[in-house]
Amino acid sequence: MKTIYLTHPHTLNKDELEPTVMALGFFDGVHLGHQQVIKTAKETATKLGIKSAVMTFYPHPLVVLRKDKQQVEYLTSMRDKESLIEELGIDTLYVVKFDEFFADLQPQQFVDEYIIGLHVKHVVAGFDYSYGRLGKGTMETLPFHSRDQFDQTVIGKVEYEDEKISSTRLRQLVQAGKVDKVPTILSRHYAVRGVVVDGDKRGRTIGFPTANVLVEDEYLMPPLGVYAVKIKIRDKWYDGMCNIGFKPTFRDDLKKATVEVNVFDFNNDIYHEQVIVEWYTRIRSEKKFNGIHELIAQLQEDKQQIQTYFQNSQECTCFFS
Numbered sequence: 001m002k003t004i005y006l007t008h009p010h011t012l013n014k015d016e017l018e019p020t021v022m023a024l025g026f027f028d029g030v031h032l033g034h035q036q037v038i039k040t041a042k043e044t045a046t047k048l049g050i051k052s053a054v055m056t057f058y059p060h061p062l063v064v065l066r067k068d069k070q071q072v073e074y075l076t077s078m079r080d081k082e083s084l085i086e087e088l089g090i091d092t093l094y095v096v097k098f099d100e101f102f103a104d105l106q107p108q109q110f111v112d113e114y115i116i117g118l119h120v121k122h123v124v125a126g127f128d129y130s131y132g133r134l135g136k137g138t139m140e141t142l143p144f145h146s147r148d149q150f151d152q153t154v155i156g157k158v159e160y161e162d163e164k165i166s167s168t169r170l171r172q173l174v175q176a177g178k179v180d181k182v183p184t185i186l187s188r189h190y191a192v193r194g195v196v197v198d199g200d201k202r203g204r205t206i207g208f209p210t211a212n213v214l215v216e217d218e219y220l221m222p223p224l225g226v227y228a229v230k231i232k233i234r235d236k237w238y239d240g241m242c243n244i245g246f247k248p249t250f251r252d253d254l255k256k257a258t259v260e261v262n263v264f265d266f267n268n269d270i271y272h273e274q275v276i277v278e279w280y281t282r283i284r285s286e287k288k289f290n291g292i293h294e295l296i297a298q299l300q301e302d303k304q305q306i307q308t309y310f311q312n313s314q315e316c317t318c319f320f321s
């Protein structure tokens with residue numbers, strides 16, 4: 001897959017681009033609803049014998065449209081989105097910088113420059129997709145703005161248990177700590193990327209070394225607590241247990257929660273390694289213990305519980321293989 005970054009006004013020339021079927025959307029998470037849109041674009045392209053493309057935007061439109069919102073937390077980084085979309089067999093990914101100039105485009109101008117102008121012959125988008133200034137363009141207005149240059153397929157609401165599958169719903173699950181419910185609508189476990197950094201060097205002295213993961217700050221994080229996780233280190237997945245918290249048994253000065261993973265059946269130096277943490281289930285809240293022995297007893301119990309959990313779950317998702 002080729003990824004092309006565009007900033008308004010773009011300078012691509014329609015005559016030098018191959019005709020394509022394009023899926024349009026922000027696609028944060030690339031969940032089951034998004035997958036339906038992208039797969040339909042791919043299938044339509046195959047049927048028509050032309051190339052497939054996805055157009056997405058960065059950063060999230062809210063960053064530009066809502067001045068109070070400096071940063072949006074994402075379910076997928078641009079890198080995750082790219083590999084997930086590539087996995088669906090798409091030929092070209094357009095990433096359009098969502099800035100104030102792009103946000104200000106009239107709907108017709110967006111269609112002229114970013115659909116017709118990119119040699120798109122067929123558009124696929126969800127029923128509630130909107131485009132152009134103030135989101136004035138909708139799937140109802142798209143045929144009018146198309147100038148008969150392209151066709152369209154509208155994907156209806158994709159639901160799970162009578163509710164629309166959406167990035168918002170996924171965010172609510174993650175923020176509520178219900179990471180075990182995520183796979184039903186995401187089709188994989190929620191995952192974040194980060195790097196292993198130095199901690200207090202206490203873990204190894206109590207028999208539970210922990211990789212302190214500095215998570216890339218754009219990711220939405222689950223709430224504080226202890227979780228069953230899988231962690232990918234140097235191309236291999238391991239089971240483990242993770243605490244997101246402030247270590248109240250030892251510290252009362254931390255400003256930011258740490259993300260610490262005790263990796264099962266593992267004994268290597270992994271400082272500075274890039275890792276991926278996949279969230280399986282939340283087992284308890286963080287507690288302040290009366291000393292180190294109580295904490296160790298709890299960690300032994302946590303480990304037992306999580307090992308049993310993984311023994312009983314046969315599935316292997318691990319998308320980012």
Ligand SMILES: Cc1cc2nc3c(=O)[nH]c(=O)nc-3n(C[C@H](O)[C@H](O)[C@H](O)COP(=O)(O)O)c2cc1C
Pocket residue numbers: 199200201202203204208209210211212226227241242243246247248249250260261262285286287288289295299302
């Ligand atoms: C699975 C797990 C659960 C934890 N639960 C708690 C807890 O409930 N309370 C607490 O104060 N610290 C908890 N911790 C954090 C430990 O206090 C921490 O790992 C230890 O102090 C080592 O820190 P270090 O890696 O910075 O050396 C937990 C850590 C792990 C891996």
Ligand SMILES: Nc1ncnc2c1ncn2[C@@H]1O[C@H](COP(=O)(O)OP(=O)(O)O)[C@@H](O)[C@H]1O
Pocket residue numbers: 196197198199200201202203204205208209210211212261262263264265266267268269270271
């Ligand atoms: N099973 C394991 N789980 C996590 N980290 C481990 C493990 N075995 C060895 N390590 C290494 O030890 C470090 C953690 O030891 P710890 O004493 O908790 O130090 P720190 O406080 O710097 O995280 C990890 O960053 C990693 O390099």
